[in-house]
Amino acid sequence: MEKNIFGFFNDSNRKYGNKVALVVDNVQYSYNDLSFRVGKVFSVLKKYKQERVGIFGLRSLTCYQGILGTLASGKTYVPLNPKFPTERNKTIISLADIEIFIIDYFGLEQIIAIAKDLKEGSVLICPNIIKQDIPDDLNDKFKVYTLDSMVNSCDKFWDVEDDHHAYIMFTSGSTGIPKGVPVSHINVSTYINYLKERYEIDSNDRFTQTFDLTFDLSVHDMFLSWSVGASLYIIPEKVLMAPAKFIKENKITVWFSVPSLAQFMNKFRMLKEASFPNLRYSLFCGEALPKSIATAWQKAAPNSILENIYGPTEATIGITHYRIASEENKILEYNGVVSIGEIFSTQDYCLINEQIELTKDSGELCLSGSQVTSGYFNNPEKTTESFFKFPNDNRLWYRTGDIVKFENNNLFYISRKDFQVKIRGYRIELDEINLAIRNFTNCDLVYTIPYPLSSGIAENLFSFIDSNCTIEKNLILKYLKDNLPEYMVPKDVLYIKEFPLNSNGKIDLKKLSSKID
């Protein structure tokens, strides 16, 4: 059992030092080499007492070096995303009170843009940026470390307490303010140790990394692969559009992505029969997995075991699994969506109704156990909304907001309780988009819907606004682009005279979506 999840990497470094740990942009880094680079970051970090470190980059060597260095020094990493608008990154930086950043060239661009909002004396650690590329005003205001000055490494790392936070992930919040989910070392190591036992994986495997680091599924890729001494292949941003060639050329053996990516590959004819013979495991998580996609993938990867994984960030990456039968007619599904299966045997679940009473066959899924986190970062209000205890039971339960049913000894996803949807695996509170539009237009009647929805996966978002609104849609879309992550920006804004209502007096989503064309 590992205490600090850095140990997963460190132990493999001792055993498999010369093996490849990481491949970024066709460059291979052995465990020894990566460890040496991690030591450089660690040597800087150990001088500072601040707890949280922002990782500001795009799945680059710097990011992985930075994450490992942060964990080795017993600190907590907070991923920031150069693809997000500066406003959103600024919000996260201020909510998490970040004063230390590890940055690559993409992160540097945003740091330059928001430099005036960062605290004087903040620390910028740039292990792969040369000194000349740092503008003078950054050097004046901040303590900057660059490739040129980071020469000393270190191979003695510190240990941490089990409940210490390994990372904080920020997710969409309905009030318009993102919520931080702190995840502890024990949360992550429970998850990793469980899957390490479940799958027959070893140091010869080659894992993919398709997720942005602001998505907690990226933690699975990193630490599951490093825990067995395997290699982690970062699929470059552009290659993610058509990763088939990459999978084949690099003889990938373990695939992990959102179902949307597989759906996308299927749509563009990339799932040809037996085209991925080397794949041994294909895992999907993050949103509903349509049965049609699972079967198309199985045909393309005939030697692979397929699993559907389900889990909210609050319960650490994933907490239920379903092994998909290779025979199509044996796959358990509901409404064309593959079952989410059973809960990990080390964790607990229950189903409740709206009165928070236990129910048997269907209800809101609640989770408890060593993977379940203890609440939101500096947000007692949201924590009480989503975390609770039953009378005479001291265990903490997390309410997922997902309505599921239990049938044939397996769980099936039915719907969301509130207005949260997923686009390409990203969790989105529709109200956060509505709120942004309301703030900008001063118009109250705003409604955003996911469309088209096929087998539980939404392709796009469309926002409807009262036709009395005089603000042009291009201005609204521009404002949203500047303030929200790209996946939250609706495809179009439509002006509507009257919102159609159903018999319950609620806005009729079906009629609303019929207005899109």
Next chain:
Amino acid sequence: MENMTKNKIVELLRPKLEELGLSVNDLDVTESLLNQGILDSMSFLEFIVDIESAFNIELDFSELDPSEFTSIENIIKLIKDRTEE
């Protein structure tokens, strides 16, 4: 020939450019359309499908490295290769 191909490609991009308030002159033929913010990964492949039908060619996405053909210049090359085959 190459100019005709280019004009045809630009024509296919026109609606997208108008949506973004850009003119044809803003296009950089050597730079990736994704880096220029004109297309994202989803709309890029859809754009390539449009190209397939406009030029009557078929591209195999499972054999292509997408990072190699995201600029107009490279797309022209790709079309040239296919039509000569």
